[in-house]
Amino acid sequence: MRVLHLLKTAVGAAWALKQVRELVAQGLDVHVVAPEGPRIDQYRAVGATVHMADIDFTITRPDRLMPAMRRLRRIVE
Secondary structure (H helix, E strand, O other), rough: EEEEOOOOOOOOHHHHHEEEEEEEHHHOOOEEEEOOOOOHEEEEEEEEEEOOOOOOOOOOOHHHHHHHHHHHHHOOO
């Protein structure tokens, strides 16, 4: 089974790293999508495939939605 884990940040979120580690340990093919940050190497170290992409957008910046969706679509394909 393949899992796609979307992260808004690669700073903090120790719970997400623990979750990815467990999923990999159970034999799942885990892909992490995240912007650049200090935890990226840790996701790779536990066996996840990392895709660097900032897919963040806010309601105050709707112009960021479509580019973020295009980046995400390319990764999923």
